[in-house]
Amino acid sequence: xxxxxxxxxxxxxxxxxxxGGGSAALAAFLAACGxxxxxxxxxxxxxxxxxxxxxxxxxxxxxxxNYALTLEYLETAFYADVVKSGLFKxxxxxxxxKFGQEEAEHVExxxxxxxxxxxxxAAEPKAEFPLESAKSVLELAATVENLGAAAYLGQAANIxxxxxxxxxxxxxxxxxxxxxxxxxxxxxxxxPDGAFAKPADVKTVLKSVEPFLVG
Amino acid sequence: xxxxxQTRSEVLxxxxxxxxxxxxxxxxxxxxxxxxxxxxxxxxxxxNFALTLEYLEAKFYEExxxxxxxxxxxxxxxxxxxxxxxxxxExxxxxxxxxxxxxVAEPKFDFPYSGTAGxxxxxxxxxxxxxxxxxxxxPMIESKEVLAAAGGIVQVxxxxxxxxxxxxxxxxxxxxxxxxxxxxxxxxxxxxxxx
Numbered sequence: 001x002x003x004x005x006x007x008x009x010x011x012x013x014x015x016x017x018x019x020g021g022g023s024a025a026l027a028a029f030l031a032a033c034g035x036x037x038x039x040x041x042x043x044x045x046x047x048x049x050x051x052x053x054x055x056x057x058x059x060x061x062x063x064x065x066n067y068a069l070t071l072e073y074l075e076t077a078f079y080a081d082v083v084k085s086g087l088f089k090x091x092x093x094x095x096x097x098k099f100g101q102e103e104a105e106h107v108e109x110x111x112x113x114x115x116x117x118x119x120x121x122a123a124e125p126k127a128e129f130p131l132e133s134a135k136s137v138l139e140l141a142a143t144v145e146n147l148g149a150a151a152y153l154g155q156a157a158n159i160x161x162x163x164x165x166x167x168x169x170x171x172x173x174x175x176x177x178x179x180x181x182x183x184x185x186x187x188x189x190x191x192p193d194g195a196f197a198k199p200a201d202v203k204t205v206l207k208s209v210e211p212f213l214v215g
Numbered sequence: 216x217x218x219x220x221q222t223r224s225e226v227l228x229x230x231x232x233x234x235x236x237x238x239x240x241x242x243x244x245x246x247x248x249x250x251x252x253x254x255x256x257x258x259x260x261x262x263n264f265a266l267t268l269e270y271l272e273a274k275f276y277e278e279x280x281x282x283x284x285x286x287x288x289x290x291x292x293x294x295x296x297x298x299x300x301x302x303x304x305e306x307x308x309x310x311x312x313x314x315x316x317x318x319v320a321e322p323k324f325d326f327p328y329s330g331t332a333g334x335x336x337x338x339x340x341x342x343x344x345x346x347x348x349x350x351x352x353x354p355m356i357e358s359k360e361v362l363a364a365a366g367g368i369v370q371v372x373x374x375x376x377x378x379x380x381x382x383x384x385x386x387x388x389x390x391x392x393x394x395x396x397x398x399x400x401x402x403x404x405x406x407x408x409x410x
Contacts, residue, residue: 098388105391149370156366157359166354170392172366173346176373177388181381190378191295195302197370199363 053202054155061164062119064155067202068168069110071148073124074209075103078144085131092134092185096141099178106171113167126214142182146192147200147208149175154199258361259316261352264398265365266307268345270321271405273300275341278326283334289382296338296375303368310361325410335383342376344396344404345369351395 057066079100082088088096111121131137152172159165176197180190191197256263276297279285285293308318328337349369356362377387396404 095387098386102388102391109392153363153366153370156353157363162354166350166395167392169350169353169366169369170395173350173369173373173393174388174391176370177377177393180374180377181387184378184381189295190292190374191299191371193367193371195299195371196306196364196367197374198367 053158057122058114058119061160062114062117064159064168065110065114065117065164066119066122067155068152068171069107069114069122070125071151071205071209072103072106072110073122074127074212075144075148076100076107077124077127078129078141078212079103081129081131082137082141085137087131087134087137095181095185099141099145099181102174102178106174109167109171113164117161117164127212128214129212138182138185142179142186142188143208145175145179145182147205149179150198150200151202151205153197154201154205156199258357259311259314261356261365262307262311262314262361263316263319264352264401265349265368266304266311266319267322268348268401268405269300269303269307271324271408272341272345273297273304274321274324275326275338275408276300279334279338284331285334289331289335292378292382296379299371299375303371306364306368310364314361323410324408326408335379338379339376339383339385340404342372342379344401345372346376346393347396348398348401350393351397351401354395 054063054067057063057070079096082096083093083100114121129140149172152168152175156165156168156172159168183190183192276293279293280297283289283293311318326337328334346369349365349372353362353365353369356365373393380387380389
């Protein structure tokens, strides 16, 4: 399996480089999806080095899955705390409960996928979230979901296995749905990045969630 | 089938269990069969397939500006979606050319609906189908750059789908995993709108 995967990438990369020499339009397309010039998706950062971004969580796809798992643990814990906080009632509470359940399903799926690849699932981080008012909670939820969607997008092209990629994509678009709903509740744009969603790199994402980690 | 695609197919078949693990409820067999039945046209083929769907969505919202009888918040949403889909069309056509391919021609469409409710119902189907189409095709993309760009589009389609569903009074995120659809299933879903 490892050999066959090796065959795929050098071929694709050569092909892209050959096609991409003076490719203004492709560059424009990719830049539109990138992070203002610091293109996580650009050819430069797309090399083998990019995968090691998640090395602290494990090797290759296991590292990426454990990184995603860590974020899903945080989202799940956050929604559980919000449900318990009593800050929401009625339809909003139902939405939050539903999103929390979906994040919990992501946790289970990612844990299973890590094990399937022969890895050890990351431990659940201890976290605390500021739950002061309904508005501040919704803002935090929107931040977390938009960031989560961007985190998946930032890793998609680093994933080696097509199955892991298919699974990550099935989760990624659900995070996008959640983000759009929370943005709507806050009266903000459903597509804050415009027609092309932007990725976030591991460093940015981890820095953003750090304030909520305990111990 | 190119060598690279064959390799991908093999990888897909060998790793069937992994996707079962990650999808949970979704059965492994049907997914792998769907993925393998996707067209053998490489990245240009996938991009042209996506372009066809984006033509359809762009035309649908462009028409809806005058046809959907939308007002207020929904009117702004229709304008936003029309603009986003048009940008997707232009980006995909440019990328096909860049890869040395020829962008497919825009088909003629016919959208059978009337009124705001009819518009919303159809919009929901089209956006959900769009998300599943990208999710189904993306793992077959060979170039990492094209894959990353397609990811940036599918997330926007998912946001559209959620916003339309909210307007429709439907669950914005009906399941924890957006299922993939293969090319055949997508074509079957959009066939009624090809004039």
